[in-house]
Amino acid sequence: MYDGVYSDKVIDHFTNPRNVGEIENPDGVGTVGNAKCGDIMRIYLDIDPETKVIRDCKFKTFGCGAAVASSSMATEMVKGKTIYEALEVTNKAVMEALDGLPQVKIHCSLLAEEAIHAALWDYAEKNNIKIEGLRKPKKDVHDEE
Amino acid sequence: MADKKTIYMDNASTTRVREEVLDAMLPFFREDYGNPDSIHAMGRPGRDAVKVARAHIADLIGAKPEEIYFTSGGSEADNWAIKSAVFGPHAKGKHVIVSSIEHHAIINMCEYLEKVGIEVTYLPVDKYGIVSPETVEAAIRPDTAIISVMTANNEIGTIEPIREIGAVARKHNVLFHTDAVQAYGQIDIDVTRDNIDLLSTSAHKLGGPKGIGFLYIRNGVKLDPLIHGGEQERGIRGGTTNVPGAVGFGKAAELAKVDMKERADKEIALRDRLINRVLTEIPYSSLNGHPTQRLPGNANLRFAFIEGESLLMSMNMAGICVSTGSACASGSLDPSHVLLAIGLKHEEAHGSLRFTVSAETTIEDVDYTVDTLKSVVERLRSMSPLYEDFIKEQKKKQEA
Numbered sequence: 001m002y003d004g005v006y007s008d009k010v011i012d013h014f015t016n017p018r019n020v021g022e023i024e025n026p027d028g029v030g031t032v033g034n035a036k037c038g039d040i041m042r043i044y045l046d047i048d049p050e051t052k053v054i055r056d057c058k059f060k061t062f063g064c065g066a067a068v069a070s071s072s073m074a075t076e077m078v079k080g081k082t083i084y085e086a087l088e089v090t091n092k093a094v095m096e097a098l099d100g101l102p103q104v105k106i107h108c109s110l111l112a113e114e115a116i117h118a119a120l121w122d123y124a125e126k127n128n129i130k131i132e133g134l135r136k137p138k139k140d141v142h143d144e145e
Numbered sequence: 146m147a148d149k150k151t152i153y154m155d156n157a158s159t160t161r162v163r164e165e166v167l168d169a170m171l172p173f174f175r176e177d178y179g180n181p182d183s184i185h186a187m188g189r190p191g192r193d194a195v196k197v198a199r200a201h202i203a204d205l206i207g208a209k210p211e212e213i214y215f216t217s218g219g220s221e222a223d224n225w226a227i228k229s230a231v232f233g234p235h236a237k238g239k240h241v242i243v244s245s246i247e248h249h250a251i252i253n254m255c256e257y258l259e260k261v262g263i264e265v266t267y268l269p270v271d272k273y274g275i276v277s278p279e280t281v282e283a284a285i286r287p288d289t290a291i292i293s294v295m296t297a298n299n300e301i302g303t304i305e306p307i308r309e310i311g312a313v314a315r316k317h318n319v320l321f322h323t324d325a326v327q328a329y330g331q332i333d334i335d336v337t338r339d340n341i342d343l344l345s346t347s348a349h350k351l352g353g354p355k356g357i358g359f360l361y362i363r364n365g366v367k368l369d370p371l372i373h374g375g376e377q378e379r380g381i382r383g384g385t386t387n388v389p390g391a392v393g394f395g396k397a398a399e400l401a402k403v404d405m406k407e408r409a410d411k412e413i414a415l416r417d418r419l420i421n422r423v424l425t426e427i428p429y430s431s432l433n434g435h436p437t438q439r440l441p442g443n444a445n446l447r448f449a450f451i452e453g454e455s456l457l458m459s460m461n462m463a464g465i466c467v468s469t470g471s472a473c474a475s476g477s478l479d480p481s482h483v484l485l486a487i488g489l490k491h492e493e494a495h496g497s498l499r500f501t502v503s504a505e506t507t508i509e510d511v512d513y514t515v516d517t518l519k520s521v522v523e524r525l526r527s528m529s530p531l532y533e534d535f536i537k538e539q540k541k542k543q544e545a
């Protein structure tokens with residue numbers, strides 16, 4: 001993207017991304033996007049089994065500046081929330097927190113939302129629980145290859 | 146950030162105007178600003194200067210001055226050549242042959258032509274981006290109007306065998322056009338030796354100003370205008386002559402002829418230093434395009450497991466200007482058609498960067514660029530799920 005197009009927040013989260021990395025034996029993990037479009041996001045969740053609070057959240061992203069910043073922001077936003085509250089972290093919320101994204105990069109924030117949903121879905125399936133309002137993630141890296 | 150030096154590694158996008166070029170242009174803005182088509186005294190200086198410029202421009206490719214037709218740039222010249230071959234009183238046929246790695250000025254125009262009933266054959270290229278003359282010959286039909294293959298590719302720098310392709314075209318009596326926007330003034334071109342009928346260029350790729358180019362039209366080739374208007378350019382390209390532009394272009398061509406060899410040697414040394422350092426010092430990196438059959442200043446490299454826009458952004462933050470074939474930088478979802486045409490997978494194409502040096506680039510610039518790249522690539526890989534998967538698989542293999 002052109003120099004000057006991204007907000008300072010996006011640049012900050014791209015330059016100093018929060019929560020980059022992996023969680024060993026995560027309670028939930030989700031990977032979305034595909035290499036064809038140039039964006040792949042993976043989100044790891046560490047969840048308190050009693051309170052259902054997301055204690056830790058890490059990400060890895062292959063993608064553009066907006067994709068990295070969106071995943072970084074999304075991980076910050078879901079940390080400390082319960083798995084039910086985490087659904088409030090929508091693409092719109094991520095975008096607003098980043099002070100906006102260029103039109104052609106809105107899909108990056110959508111991908112961040114989907115990555116969180118995919119990780120939550122993974123957790124829900126593993127633990128045989130139902131999270132109200134959570135649908136099976138439609139975008140999966142393996143579906144589209 | 147403000148005091149950080151800018152290292153410009155994007156000379157295929159545009160170049161800095163050479164000092165002598167600017168000096169040559171300036172008098173034609175405020176002093177000798179007359180219209181060269183005016184009969185009175187004010188028309189004279191511009192007319193004379195454009196004549197000299199045209200001669201220098203023609204000389205660089207062994208053409209005659211009257212075969213040079215000024216345009217607004219390379220895209221107009223490309224449009225003119227192809228559209229005039231398929232439309233209008235001098236149309237030669239309804240079929241066009243182009244390579245699949247042409248500039249968007251050709252590719253997007255051809256997609257438009259297909260919508261209005263013209264048939265287009267897009268020739269495949271090999272893994273280096275080379276079009277084979279045999280493939281060209283096999284694609285020729287009785288109604289083929291024109292063959293257009295670029296002299297050198299703008300993204301990967303591959304130099305095409307245009308002399309042989311031109312010979313094939315001539316043998317079958319089909320017009321041969323070449324987009325020489327990246328090659329003109331950088332490598333040796335001779336319109337007679339290379340069997341060229343039509344050739345497009347742009348001044349700003351060789352230290353000239355933006356907004357001017359030309360179409361070379363071989364004597365004897367009849368072409369209708371694309372821009373109808375006055376009697377400028379022997380009556381087939383309307384519009385008041387861009388005198389400062391033409392004069393600047395002429396000076397750039399004159400200088401380019403004098404120092405082409407010297408510049409090329411210098412650029413090749415810088416380019417190869419950059420390529421060799423990257424390939425030896427950065428794991429899982431590769432060169433796109435041909436190792437030797439490439440433009441002197443072009444290095445196009447790809448880095449596995451990472452994406453081009455984030456690479457470009459990180460380089461930009463360090464003051465280094467490069468460009469990428471990744472879609473993410475352009476707003477579309479598909480990566481460069483050139484990188485896909487040479488057989489790269491989408492993720493490989495997304496992770497490619499183009500560095501184009503000039504004679505003004507220094508060894509220190511190259512070294513700083515490579516050093517920065519090393520840390521940027523490492524950082525982005527540490528964030529990449531593709532790299533994570535790759536490393537885990539390597540480990541599994543080792544354990545097995």
